[in-house]
Amino acid sequence: MSCASQVIPSLRGMGIGRMIVNRIIRMLTSREIYDIAALCSENERLFFNACGFGEDVLGSTTMMYTRTVPNHPEGDQMDQMVKRAGRRLLLAPSLREPSAS
Numbered sequence: 001m002s003c004a005s006q007v008i009p010s011l012r013g014m015g016i017g018r019m020i021v022n023r024i025i026r027m028l029t030s031r032e033i034y035d036i037a038a039l040c041s042e043n044e045r046l047f048f049n050a051c052g053f054g055e056d057v058l059g060s061t062t063m064m065y066t067r068t069v070p071n072h073p074e075g076d077q078m079d080q081m082v083k084r085a086g087r088r089l090l091l092a093p094s095l096r097e098p099s100a101s
Contacts, residue, residue: 003024005017005020005024007020017047018047018050018051021048021051022051024036025051025052025065035064035065036053036064036065037056037064037065038053038065051065052065053065
């Protein structure tokens with residue numbers, strides 16, 4: 001998913017951008033998407049940092065927002081989907097069964 005949003009200069013500093021970012025984060029995490037990246041300029045880094053984003057592992061212009069996976073009612077099945085990748089956990093969907101055609 002890709003999303004671009006910008007607050008016009010005369011309305012900056014009113015919390016509008018933070019509300020937009022928080023809404024996007026809520027929408028994604030409600031769909032169990034927990035690794036969210038923001039491609040931003042040096043000037044935008046402070047804003048995204050204040051919204052909970054941090055530096056990515058490579059130190060590029062991408063900033064990462066990560067959240068831990070909540071407890072899931074399916075327990076063990078969910079544990080099998082979580083894979084360790086360095087210091088991060090990735091959600092790896094289970095393999096799909098071939099469809100009968």
